[in-house]
Amino acid sequence: MIDRNQKNDRSVLVWDLPVRLFHWLLVTAFAMAWLSYEDNRYLDVHTFAGYTFLGLLIFRLVWGVFGTHYARFREFSYGPGDAIAYIKGLFGDDMRRYVGHNPAGAWAIFALIAMGLVLTVSGLFVLGGEERHGPLAGIVGFRQSVPFRETHEFVAYTLLLLVFVHVCGVLVESFFHRENLVGSMFRGTKSVATATLGVRPHRLVGATIIAVVAAYVIATFGGYLTATKEKPYLPFQGPHLVMNDPWTEACSECHLAFHPSLLPLRSWQQILKQQADHFGDDLALDEKTVNELLAYAQKNSADLEQTEPAWRMNSNIPSSETPLRITDVSYWKRKHEEVDAEVWKRNEIKNRANCGACHFDAKQGTFEDADMRIPGENAFDGIEWLKAILGGKDK
């Protein structure tokens, strides 16, 4: 704590490099997560942001104990009275200046870290429960993941509110003390009294953070650079669902061999029962084949909820109904309602049964969130641009 009337004539390092990197990488990850949460296609971006966020928080916890002076939690552990006194002081004459975090700011930092941990951990539960990915895959059930999803969403908004409060606080303090706090978080330095000592920059730790994040970026998104139209990059690998040669052969004669996990058993039974009039066609399957197909459907139908789409489809179909088309199920309709009529007419798609036009893993039946792309939409223009630059350098 410094008397504000003291002359500030020296610039010293207050925020070491790791603290600054932590701060701005956390901001980036938070923004990335918000921008990517809505469209399923960017689940890989969203989980990347989440893991980065969690990693940064863990680092910050360690740095809060072993880091430089102003980074240590002990240095900015203030009681609630201090925070209230500080805020009151802002409106009165007793305006104090702190070199590190001020008491109100310190409370915001602790709240941000705590909320951030709840956010990322609940995110891991959703990822494990709904998507069957991450460390909790297979441990959390589909239905069990629902409260975690609600927590995840609620905390995301709470954190956004906290960020708003934090930014407002920074602006208020910058204005009252006539100093550029945002600039300080970039440069790390503050103008302080002569007696105040600066901290070590810890460039090596900073370089390590940059290297780890860069390696993680390459590991996650590097696949997009080598992907081609014929061999697209699949950021998520779904479970290996059981395939069956007679099924694949019989079904793929006229269309994609839709995996049995996309409809309940009663639907497949009905479809095979009326095989002589299969949407206008006579399948003419012999009895032996029909029995083989039924046996396979029984062990892999949506009722068994082996995958997220299986669970969604199955829980969305009332038990009194027996849909014969996947596209008749309301879950399917809801998931595709944003796809414009014009998109369906595109040459690469043409038909609602042509799942593989957009879903790279349609044949495997896994329908992973991020493993899709609408043909003709320049979702990866940035990647094309990067490829062109990298390719140009080679020549």
Next chain:
Amino acid sequence: MKLRFLAVILMGCMTTLAGLAQASVVDTLQQEYKTAGAGPFSAAKGEKMWVEKHKDAESGKEFSCQTCHTDDLKKSGKHEKTGKVIDPLAPSVNKERLTDIKFVNKWFLRNCKQVLGRECTPQEKGDFLEYLKGQ
């Protein structure tokens, strides 16, 4: 050199085999149709039926074999409803065509029902085969 020689022989053998298989399948089927009282078979009649349009009773749309197989048998076609690609039907560009009796029977049944709304007669099937085998 030796490898290339071997490859040429192998390919020649396979082409011959495929040709034989095709000839035998068409012959077997046509023999079967003759037993049922049909014949002789004419490629010209087969072609005429191939391009002939039929009105679908339900939708009122007109269909012919060419709706899906296109007007060039040497090219890939497309399933009218699902858009699934259909490999060329002409044996001259697709060696697998007319080599599997079960396959031929299955598609005669399906496609005749789709386009004509009924199963084809042995005479019609014989004419179709006569036309298709020369493509």
